[in-house]
Amino acid sequence: MHKRNEPITMLTAHDFPSAHVADQAGMDMVLVGDSLAMVALGMEDTSEVLMEEMILHCRSVARGARAAFIVGDLPMGSYEVSAEQALQSAIRLVKEGRVHAIKLEGGVEMAGAIHKITTAGIPVLAHIGLTPQRQNALGGFRVQGKSTASALKVLADAIAVQEAGAFAVVLEAVPAEVATLVTKKLRIPTIGIGAGNGCSGQVLVQVDMSGNFPPRRFLPKFVKKFGDVWGEARRAIEAYKTEVKERSYPAPEHTYPMAKEEFVEFEK
Numbered sequence: 001m002h003k004r005n006e007p008i009t010m011l012t013a014h015d016f017p018s019a020h021v022a023d024q025a026g027m028d029m030v031l032v033g034d035s036l037a038m039v040a041l042g043m044e045d046t047s048e049v050l051m052e053e054m055i056l057h058c059r060s061v062a063r064g065a066r067a068a069f070i071v072g073d074l075p076m077g078s079y080e081v082s083a084e085q086a087l088q089s090a091i092r093l094v095k096e097g098r099v100h101a102i103k104l105e106g107g108v109e110m111a112g113a114i115h116k117i118t119t120a121g122i123p124v125l126a127h128i129g130l131t132p133q134r135q136n137a138l139g140g141f142r143v144q145g146k147s148t149a150s151a152l153k154v155l156a157d158a159i160a161v162q163e164a165g166a167f168a169v170v171l172e173a174v175p176a177e178v179a180t181l182v183t184k185k186l187r188i189p190t191i192g193i194g195a196g197n198g199c200s201g202q203v204l205v206q207v208d209m210s211g212n213f214p215p216r217r218f219l220p221k222f223v224k225k226f227g228d229v230w231g232e233a234r235r236a237i238e239a240y241k242t243e244v245k246e247r248s249y250p251a252p253e254h255t256y257p258m259a260k261e262e263f264v265e266f267e268k
Protein backbone atom coordinates (compact mmCIF):
# COMPACT_ATOMS: atom_id res chain seq x y z
CA MET A 1 0.00 0.00 0.00
CA HIS A 2 2.81 2.37 0.87
CA LYS A 3 4.52 1.67 -2.46
CA ARG A 4 1.23 2.22 -4.28
CA ASN A 5 0.76 5.47 -2.35
CA GLU A 6 -2.51 4.08 -0.97
CA PRO A 7 -3.36 5.45 2.49
CA ILE A 8 -3.10 2.80 5.23
CA THR A 9 -6.04 2.59 7.64
CA MET A 10 -5.54 1.74 11.30
CA LEU A 11 -7.97 1.77 14.23
CA THR A 12 -7.75 0.77 17.85
CA ALA A 13 -9.72 -2.13 19.30
CA HIS A 14 -9.71 -3.34 22.88
CA ASP A 15 -11.82 -6.48 22.90
CA PHE A 16 -13.45 -9.13 20.70
CA PRO A 17 -16.44 -7.08 19.43
CA SER A 18 -14.48 -3.89 18.74
CA ALA A 19 -11.83 -5.92 16.89
CA HIS A 20 -14.46 -7.86 14.95
CA VAL A 21 -16.25 -4.74 13.69
CA ALA A 22 -12.97 -2.99 12.75
CA ASP A 23 -11.87 -6.07 10.85
CA GLN A 24 -15.23 -6.49 9.10
CA ALA A 25 -15.20 -2.79 8.14
CA GLY A 26 -11.92 -3.39 6.35
CA MET A 27 -9.28 -1.79 8.56
CA ASP A 28 -5.80 -2.67 7.29
CA MET A 29 -4.35 -2.67 10.80
CA VAL A 30 -5.86 -2.97 14.27
CA LEU A 31 -4.04 -1.48 17.25
CA VAL A 32 -4.52 -2.68 20.79
CA GLY A 33 -3.44 0.70 22.12
CA ASP A 34 -2.68 1.28 25.77
CA SER A 35 -5.38 3.97 25.50
CA LEU A 36 -7.56 1.03 26.56
CA ALA A 37 -6.47 2.06 30.06
CA MET A 38 -8.88 5.01 29.77
CA VAL A 39 -11.48 3.83 27.26
CA ALA A 40 -11.95 0.25 28.47
CA LEU A 41 -10.67 0.20 32.05
CA GLY A 42 -11.64 3.68 33.27
CA MET A 43 -8.13 4.63 34.38
CA GLU A 44 -6.84 8.22 34.44
CA ASP A 45 -3.98 7.67 32.00
CA THR A 46 -1.95 4.95 30.30
CA SER A 47 0.72 4.73 33.02
CA GLU A 48 -1.51 2.47 35.13
CA VAL A 49 -2.20 -0.37 32.72
CA LEU A 50 -0.33 -3.63 33.40
CA MET A 51 1.37 -6.04 31.02
CA GLU A 52 -1.08 -8.76 32.12
CA GLU A 53 -4.01 -6.48 31.26
CA MET A 54 -2.55 -5.66 27.84
CA ILE A 55 -2.08 -9.39 27.20
CA LEU A 56 -5.70 -10.17 28.16
CA HIS A 57 -7.04 -7.48 25.82
CA CYS A 58 -4.65 -8.42 23.00
CA ARG A 59 -5.86 -12.03 23.22
CA SER A 60 -9.49 -11.05 22.81
CA VAL A 61 -8.69 -8.68 19.92
CA ALA A 62 -6.67 -11.41 18.21
CA ARG A 63 -9.76 -13.67 18.27
CA GLY A 64 -11.92 -10.93 16.74
CA ALA A 65 -9.69 -9.69 13.92
CA ARG A 66 -9.25 -12.21 11.10
CA ALA A 67 -7.75 -10.22 8.22
CA ALA A 68 -6.18 -7.15 9.82
CA PHE A 69 -2.54 -6.92 10.89
CA ILE A 70 -2.65 -6.68 14.70
CA VAL A 71 -0.29 -4.45 16.67
CA GLY A 72 -0.15 -4.35 20.48
CA ASP A 73 1.22 -1.53 22.63
CA LEU A 74 4.00 -2.29 25.10
CA PRO A 75 2.78 -0.64 28.33
CA MET A 76 4.85 1.87 30.26
CA GLY A 77 7.50 0.16 32.36
CA SER A 78 7.75 -2.95 30.18
CA TYR A 79 10.51 -1.80 27.81
CA GLU A 80 12.44 1.29 28.99
CA VAL A 81 14.93 -0.47 31.31
CA SER A 82 16.99 -2.21 28.62
CA ALA A 83 16.81 -3.66 25.12
CA GLU A 84 16.64 -7.12 26.74
CA GLN A 85 13.61 -6.13 28.83
CA ALA A 86 11.98 -4.70 25.70
CA LEU A 87 12.55 -7.93 23.76
CA GLN A 88 11.22 -10.06 26.63
CA SER A 89 8.06 -7.95 26.80
CA ALA A 90 7.65 -8.00 23.01
CA ILE A 91 7.90 -11.80 23.02
CA ARG A 92 5.22 -12.01 25.75
CA LEU A 93 2.85 -9.79 23.77
CA VAL A 94 3.31 -11.98 20.67
CA LYS A 95 3.24 -15.39 22.42
CA GLU A 96 0.58 -14.68 25.04
CA GLY A 97 -1.24 -11.72 23.47
CA ARG A 98 -1.24 -13.23 19.94
CA VAL A 99 -0.44 -9.94 18.18
CA HIS A 100 1.61 -9.74 14.97
CA ALA A 101 3.72 -6.74 15.96
CA ILE A 102 4.34 -4.43 18.88
CA LYS A 103 4.37 -0.66 19.27
CA LEU A 104 6.52 1.30 21.69
CA GLU A 105 6.97 5.01 22.35
CA GLY A 106 10.22 6.89 21.79
CA GLY A 107 12.69 7.82 19.07
CA VAL A 108 16.49 8.05 19.19
CA GLU A 109 16.61 6.69 22.76
CA MET A 110 14.62 3.58 21.79
CA ALA A 111 16.72 2.68 18.72
CA GLY A 112 18.61 -0.04 20.62
CA ALA A 113 15.39 -1.69 21.82
CA ILE A 114 13.81 -1.49 18.35
CA HIS A 115 16.91 -3.07 16.80
CA LYS A 116 16.90 -5.87 19.39
CA ILE A 117 13.20 -6.68 18.90
CA THR A 118 13.21 -6.50 15.09
CA THR A 119 16.34 -8.66 14.77
CA ALA A 120 14.50 -11.28 16.87
CA GLY A 121 11.82 -11.30 14.17
CA ILE A 122 9.10 -9.21 15.79
CA PRO A 123 7.97 -6.22 13.71
CA VAL A 124 8.01 -2.90 15.55
CA LEU A 125 5.77 0.10 14.99
CA ALA A 126 7.49 3.14 16.52
CA HIS A 127 5.58 6.08 18.04
CA ILE A 128 7.06 9.59 18.19
CA GLY A 129 5.90 13.20 18.48
CA LEU A 130 3.44 13.32 21.39
CA THR A 131 4.14 10.17 23.39
CA PRO A 132 1.38 9.92 26.05
CA GLN A 133 3.34 7.60 28.34
CA ARG A 134 5.76 10.53 28.84
CA GLN A 135 3.06 13.15 29.37
CA ASN A 136 4.49 14.23 32.73
CA ALA A 137 7.91 14.90 31.22
CA LEU A 138 6.39 16.63 28.18
CA GLY A 139 4.31 18.97 30.37
CA GLY A 140 0.99 17.42 29.36
CA PHE A 141 -0.63 16.69 26.01
CA ARG A 142 1.16 19.18 23.80
CA VAL A 143 1.71 19.37 20.08
CA GLN A 144 5.33 18.39 19.31
CA GLY A 145 7.46 19.91 16.55
CA LYS A 146 6.03 23.43 16.52
CA SER A 147 9.44 25.14 16.63
CA THR A 148 12.28 24.49 14.17
CA ALA A 149 14.31 22.82 16.93
CA SER A 150 11.53 20.48 18.02
CA ALA A 151 10.58 19.73 14.37
CA LEU A 152 14.22 18.70 13.82
CA LYS A 153 13.90 16.41 16.87
CA VAL A 154 10.82 14.75 15.36
CA LEU A 155 12.76 14.21 12.12
CA ALA A 156 15.83 12.83 13.97
CA ASP A 157 13.57 10.45 15.94
CA ALA A 158 11.84 9.30 12.74
CA ILE A 159 15.13 8.55 11.01
CA ALA A 160 16.50 6.80 14.11
CA VAL A 161 13.53 4.41 14.40
CA GLN A 162 13.64 3.72 10.65
CA GLU A 163 17.34 2.87 10.78
CA ALA A 164 16.74 0.72 13.88
CA GLY A 165 14.33 -1.44 11.85
CA ALA A 166 10.81 -0.15 12.62
CA PHE A 167 8.39 -1.09 9.80
CA ALA A 168 6.41 2.15 10.27
CA VAL A 169 6.15 5.04 12.69
CA VAL A 170 3.17 6.71 14.36
CA LEU A 171 3.40 10.52 14.36
CA GLU A 172 1.12 11.90 17.07
CA ALA A 173 0.15 15.58 17.44
CA VAL A 174 2.68 17.04 15.03
CA PRO A 175 2.02 20.03 12.72
CA ALA A 176 0.87 18.81 9.28
CA GLU A 177 3.80 20.50 7.50
CA VAL A 178 6.31 18.70 9.71
CA ALA A 179 4.58 15.31 9.35
CA THR A 180 4.40 15.70 5.56
CA LEU A 181 8.09 16.53 5.27
CA VAL A 182 9.08 13.71 7.64
CA THR A 183 6.97 11.31 5.54
CA LYS A 184 8.79 12.43 2.38
CA LYS A 185 12.19 11.88 4.00
CA LEU A 186 11.44 8.32 5.16
CA ARG A 187 11.40 4.98 3.31
CA ILE A 188 8.96 3.49 5.85
CA PRO A 189 5.32 4.62 6.12
CA THR A 190 4.14 7.15 8.68
CA ILE A 191 0.82 6.62 10.47
CA GLY A 192 -0.59 9.95 11.58
CA ILE A 193 -2.86 10.88 14.47
CA GLY A 194 -3.30 14.61 14.73
CA ALA A 195 -0.57 14.96 12.10
CA GLY A 196 -2.50 16.08 8.98
CA ASN A 197 -3.26 14.23 5.76
CA GLY A 198 0.29 14.10 4.39
CA CYS A 199 1.10 10.90 6.30
CA SER A 200 1.15 7.43 4.70
CA GLY A 201 -1.82 6.35 6.83
CA GLN A 202 -4.04 7.34 9.74
CA VAL A 203 -4.92 5.89 13.14
CA LEU A 204 -7.70 6.84 15.56
CA VAL A 205 -9.07 5.54 18.84
CA GLN A 206 -12.23 3.60 17.96
CA VAL A 207 -14.43 4.74 20.85
CA ASP A 208 -13.61 8.37 19.99
CA MET A 209 -14.24 8.23 16.22
CA SER A 210 -17.39 6.11 16.56
CA GLY A 211 -18.81 8.30 19.32
CA ASN A 212 -18.90 5.32 21.68
CA PHE A 213 -18.17 7.35 24.77
CA PRO A 214 -20.09 9.55 27.22
CA PRO A 215 -20.55 12.94 25.50
CA ARG A 216 -18.52 14.80 28.12
CA ARG A 217 -15.21 13.02 27.44
CA PHE A 218 -12.54 15.50 26.31
CA LEU A 219 -11.71 14.95 22.67
CA PRO A 220 -8.55 16.33 21.04
CA LYS A 221 -8.95 18.66 18.04
CA PHE A 222 -7.96 15.98 15.55
CA VAL A 223 -10.77 13.54 16.44
CA LYS A 224 -13.69 13.46 14.03
CA LYS A 225 -16.83 11.84 15.43
CA PHE A 226 -18.04 9.62 12.58
CA GLY A 227 -20.91 8.08 14.56
CA ASP A 228 -22.96 8.14 17.76
CA VAL A 229 -22.60 4.61 19.10
CA TRP A 230 -22.95 5.71 22.74
CA GLY A 231 -26.14 7.63 21.93
CA GLU A 232 -27.52 4.64 20.04
CA ALA A 233 -26.74 2.28 22.96
CA ARG A 234 -28.36 4.70 25.41
CA ARG A 235 -31.49 5.00 23.25
CA ALA A 236 -31.76 1.20 23.04
CA ILE A 237 -31.34 0.75 26.81
CA GLU A 238 -33.87 3.51 27.59
CA ALA A 239 -36.39 1.92 25.21
CA TYR A 240 -35.85 -1.43 26.96
CA LYS A 241 -36.37 0.20 30.36
CA THR A 242 -39.60 1.87 29.22
CA GLU A 243 -41.04 -1.35 27.75
CA VAL A 244 -40.23 -3.40 30.85
CA LYS A 245 -41.76 -0.75 33.14
CA GLU A 246 -44.98 -0.63 31.07
CA ARG A 247 -45.01 -4.43 30.55
CA SER A 248 -45.00 -4.15 26.75
CA TYR A 249 -41.82 -6.21 26.63
CA PRO A 250 -41.65 -9.18 26.39
CA ALA A 251 -44.47 -9.34 23.83
CA PRO A 252 -46.11 -12.66 22.72
CA GLU A 253 -43.53 -13.10 19.95
CA HIS A 254 -40.76 -13.15 22.57
CA THR A 255 -42.52 -15.74 24.70
CA TYR A 256 -42.48 -19.59 24.68
CA PRO A 257 -45.98 -21.07 24.36
CA MET A 258 -47.37 -24.16 26.09
CA ALA A 259 -50.08 -26.43 24.61
CA LYS A 260 -53.45 -25.50 26.09
CA GLU A 261 -54.28 -29.07 27.23
CA GLU A 262 -50.93 -29.32 28.98
CA PHE A 263 -51.57 -26.07 30.79
CA VAL A 264 -55.04 -27.18 31.90
CA GLU A 265 -53.42 -30.27 33.44
CA PHE A 266 -50.68 -28.18 35.02
CA GLU A 267 -53.15 -25.70 36.48
CA LYS A 268 -54.95 -28.49 38.35
Ligand code: KIV
Pocket (backbone or CB within 6 Å): 012, 031, 032, 033, 034, 035, 036, 073, 170, 172, 193, 203, 204, 205
Ligand atom coordinates in the same frame (compact mmCIF):
# COMPACT_ATOMS: atom_id res chain seq x y z
O1 KIV B 1 -2.93 3.86 22.63
C1 KIV B 1 -3.34 4.26 21.53
O2 KIV B 1 -4.55 4.20 21.22
C2 KIV B 1 -2.36 4.80 20.59
C3 KIV B 1 -2.84 5.44 19.31
C4 KIV B 1 -3.71 6.59 19.57
C5 KIV B 1 -1.73 5.73 18.38
O3 KIV B 1 -1.20 4.73 20.86
Ligand code: NA
Pocket (backbone or CB within 6 Å): 033, 034, 035, 073
Ligand atom coordinates in the same frame (compact mmCIF):
# COMPACT_ATOMS: atom_id res chain seq x y z
NA1 NA C 1 -0.68 4.05 22.94
